[in-house]
Amino acid sequence: MTNQIRFDDGAAYERYMGKWSQLAGETFLDWLAARSGLRWLDVGCGNGAFTDMLVERCAPASVQGIDPSEAQLAFARTRPASRIAQFRQGDAMALPFPDDIFDAAVMPLVIFFVPDPGKGIAEMARVICPGGIVTAYAWDMFGGGFPYAALQDEMRGMGVAVPVPPSPGASRIDAMRDLWTGARLDAVETREIAVQRTFADFDDYWTTILGGASVRPTLAAMASEDLARLKARMRTRLPADATGRITYGARANAVKGRVPAER
Numbered sequence: 001m002t003n004q005i006r007f008d009d010g011a012a013y014e015r016y017m018g019k020w021s022q023l024a025g026e027t028f029l030d031w032l033a034a035r036s037g038l039r040w041l042d043v044g045c046g047n048g049a050f051t052d053m054l055v056e057r058c059a060p061a062s063v064q065g066i067d068p069s070e071a072q073l074a075f076a077r078t079r080p081a082s083r084i085a086q087f088r089q090g091d092a093m094a095l096p097f098p099d100d101i102f103d104a105a106v107m108p109l110v111i112f113f114v115p116d117p118g119k120g121i122a123e124m125a126r127v128i129c130p131g132g133i134v135t136a137y138a139w140d141m142f143g144g145g146f147p148y149a150a151l152q153d154e155m156r157g158m159g160v161a162v163p164v165p166p167s168p169g170a171s172r173i174d175a176m177r178d179l180w181t182g183a184r185l186d187a188v189e190t191r192e193i194a195v196q197r198t199f200a201d202f203d204d205y206w207t208t209i210l211g212g213a214s215v216r217p218t219l220a221a222m223a224s225e226d227l228a229r230l231k232a233r234m235r236t237r238l239p240a241d242a243t244g245r246i247t248y249g250a251r252a253n254a255v256k257g258r259v260p261a262e263r
Helices: 010-032 049-058 070-076 117-127 149-157 173-182 202-210 216-221 224-237
Strands: 039-043 062-067 085-089 102-108 128-139 186-199 246-258
Touching: 010 049, 010 102, 010 128, 010 186, 010 202, 010 246, 039 049, 039 117, 049 062, 049 085, 049 102, 062 070, 070 085, 102 117, 117 128, 117 173, 128 173, 149 224, 173 186, 173 246, 186 202, 202 216, 202 224, 202 246
Parallel strands: 039 062, 039 102, 062 085, 102 128
Antiparallel strands: 128 246, 186 246
């Protein structure tokens, strides 16, 4: 069921996904090469992991972050970005802003959670001034790019149902291009982003997994012997190096386009 994935713990999310978001976000922001002084909208800002990078690297004039989870927003408000960014509850498909008030909008690791991605992109385009940019990056869910794809594979191999977001196909690179051109955005470009993350050891990885919002309820419901078997399968699948560290990669797709000078 698509409604099983909820993000209600900013600290746990930071360890589980925030670090991955920032790894991909570094390359994404390099690619955007946005000028300073822009008015930004961060759609699905979550716990503010990407918002922090946006404030630090892009010198924005202002940032508005919206997310459906008040618990995530509470964590975001504790970050350094909050000296500039404002956070509020909101729906990506019905943005609580008037037309043409931002210069740039970003949807970081969110598009597959939007039930109607086309509507979400149209909403971003609506609130961006003519000539402004509409951007996103998202894990390549169908291409195996999700950071915990190996865990999901092993769970399915054990007959365990894995929660899926409402729109996993929206993160395909061709789907993203189609969404952006369908929203009548100009100069649409896409690219892949490959990243790697290192965990101190398998216990570091496993503790991170157990706190992961997207799988935590499923893991908590598993019988102890099944959870132990899953843990053993993952230990085999992700071998450690000579120092005990575990390193593996993930892959995201990114897209950007401009609002036409004349709508």
